[in-house]
Amino acid sequence: MIDILKILNTDCRLSPAQMAKMLGCTEVEVSQAMLDLENNHVILGYKAVINWERASQEVVTALIEVRVTPQRGDGFEKIAERIYQYPEVESLYLMSGGYDLAVTLNGSTMKDVALFVATKLAPIDGVSGTATHFVLKKYKESGVLFEVNSEKQERAFLI
Numbered sequence: 001m002i003d004i005l006k007i008l009n010t011d012c013r014l015s016p017a018q019m020a021k022m023l024g025c026t027e028v029e030v031s032q033a034m035l036d037l038e039n040n041h042v043i044l045g046y047k048a049v050i051n052w053e054r055a056s057q058e059v060v061t062a063l064i065e066v067r068v069t070p071q072r073g074d075g076f077e078k079i080a081e082r083i084y085q086y087p088e089v090e091s092l093y094l095m096s097g098g099y100d101l102a103v104t105l106n107g108s109t110m111k112d113v114a115l116f117v118a119t120k121l122a123p124i125d126g127v128s129g130t131a132t133h134f135v136l137k138k139y140k141e142s143g144v145l146f147e148v149n150s151e152k153q154e155r156a157f158l159i
Contacts, residue, residue, distance in 0.1 A: 001033050001036075001037060001042075003023055004019060004023070004030060004033050004034060004037070005037070005042070005043070007019050007022060007023075008034075008043070008046075009143075010143070012046040012047075016030040016031045016034065017030075047142075049141055049142050049144040051138075051146055058108060058109070059106050059107075059108070060106070060107045060108065060109055060110055060112070060113055060134065060135075061090075061104065061105070061106055061134070061135040061138070062104070062105045062106075062107070062110075062113045062132050062133065062134050062135065063102060063103070063104055063105075063132075063133045063135065064102070064103040064104075064105060064117060064121065064130055064131070064132045064133070065095075065098070065099035065101070065102055065103075065130065065131040065132075065133075066083070066099055066100060066101040066102070066103060066121065066127055066129070066130050067098075067099050067100055067127070067128045067129035067130070068100040068101055068126050068127055068128065069126050069128055070100075070126070071126055076094055076100060076101065078126075079101070079124060079125075079126045079127065080092055080094065080101060082124055083101065083103060083121065083124070086116070086120060088105050088106060088107060088112075088116055089103055089104070089105055090104040090105060090106050091103070091104040092104075099129075099131065103121070110134060113132065113134070114132070117130055117132055
């Protein structure tokens with residue numbers, strides 16, 4: 001099953017037949033394993049990595065550090081639950097270091113992101129501070145390179 005997960009993590013577009021060939025097993029075995037992984041909430045979804053700039057769609061990505069005062073008995077859970085409910089929130093992590101939570105957010109403009117922080121995130125009880133960082137350029141996301149310079153790649157192969 002781990003091998004199936006590794007393949008899916010690299011390319012989730014492969015069919016069970018293609019994966020079976022790679023793994024030396026049957027398509028039925030791969031399909032059943034994938035169904036089991038989905039039913040056991042190991043596989044939570046399948047997602048494409050999209051270069052929105054090339055799709056001529058303006059998307060602003062921000063990384064927001066959030067300092068939180070943990071709630072008695074609930075720790076960070078209730079605050080995290082409140083934050084991840086917002087559809088703008090792409091990801092949310094409990095972190096070590098100077099801030100407690102890291103939020104990845106997608107918006108249409110920098111102003112949209114700033115308004116989200118000011119009107120939805122900062123006013124949450126227990127949130128004591130935020131620091132917003134705007135992504136200026138994506139080089140790699142989820143293991144996928146955004147811009148591949150063919151000239152550099154050709155030189156790397158010649159070395």
